[in-house]
Amino acid sequence: MHHLHKVLAIVAKDLAAELRTREMLSAMFVFALVVILIFNFAFELRAEDQQTLAPGVLWVAITFSGMLGLSRSFIREQDRGSLEGLLLTPVDRGVIFLGKMLGNALFITVVDLIVLPVFVVLFNLSGALIPQLALAIVLGTLGLSGVGTLFSAMAIHTRAREILLPVLLFPLIVPVIISAVKLSAGIIDNLPFAEIQQWFSLLLVFDIVFAVLSFIFFDYVVEE
């Protein structure tokens, strides 16, 4: 409970700071929306079956807009010196990691859940799919945020930090993206849960593995 209290304090702090400016949330939202719109228009002219492409479009939008949020997560703290203030506190580095990771996951999920109805309408999908797709988004976002938070902290020590994050992160999150796209495709195709259970389980395993490994390595990344 003691550690959870501090994890939540970090999430609440990030949320309060973001709600004051809404810089990151609005940028992520607009970016995700634009990606979905561009793909929709582009595929409408050429592709016969848009629904086949829909899961891929959804996860391209989520990954790219999520990257915007992840890249700003630690850069904002580093630029203003507040990261040192956070590292000065007598708090386990793992607690700081979990707080930042949950904050990132929250921001990405909120943006994606707002964009999801637009995606459903543009790709002519049933509104009844929204709750199941939302679950897939939450699971995929957790995987993205786990390893993304670690690499975001790593990238702040480099000169080309905003370029380096996607270069480092994209190859690593391929298993999460594949599982998330397959799971979303199964949901859109109305497959029974037994047929998509393997992707659901795989995504869950990647979430846990990435979060645990990132938790362990975070200490080495933030210490000089």
Add this chain to the structure above:
Amino acid sequence: MTLVGPNGAGKTTLMRILAALSRPTAGRVVLGGCDLALDPTSVRRMIGLVSHRTLLYDDLSGEQNLLFYARMYDVTQPRARIEELLRQMGLWERRRDPVSTYSRGMQQRLAIARAVLHSPSVLLLDEPDAGLDRHATEMLGTLLRQTDLSRRTVLMTTHNLEHAAAWGERIGILVNGQIVFQATRPAIDLTALRAQYDRYASSA
């Protein structure tokens, strides 16, 4: 104790090592019987740091900043402690304004409040007077003297010899990572400190 030294002498590096922000390449840091390498959390609890960077969240208000740090340091009765400090620093009326709207002097006063919030036994001041105008610097000196410093070990680095001589009981000169000179007041005054500083800094 105040430490002065030319650029590159190692003042900030020393402060970062003592504050557990950087790992030393050699040697040990022991504070209050706790070895920094073995028990960093206990050492961090004993330390407050004021740097030339405020270490504050610009988008949060002064009160939100202190509340966040109070939670991280497990401060008991945080609201009462925060009100006491904000009133002492003259920031109570502006407590709900974002830190980004504060002047540099106000931000530095809030940074002092953040550093002493958990009543640390060791206060590290890394060039806290950098970038402050004369009025803000005088206020900083007054505040530092008022903030129960007699109950703490205070180590301050500065480029300003006047501040070093006025604010320190012990004064040291750091050159190339070594304390090459130290003296205790009133054995040394500003003129003598300047002479010693010129002697050692020119040989660096």
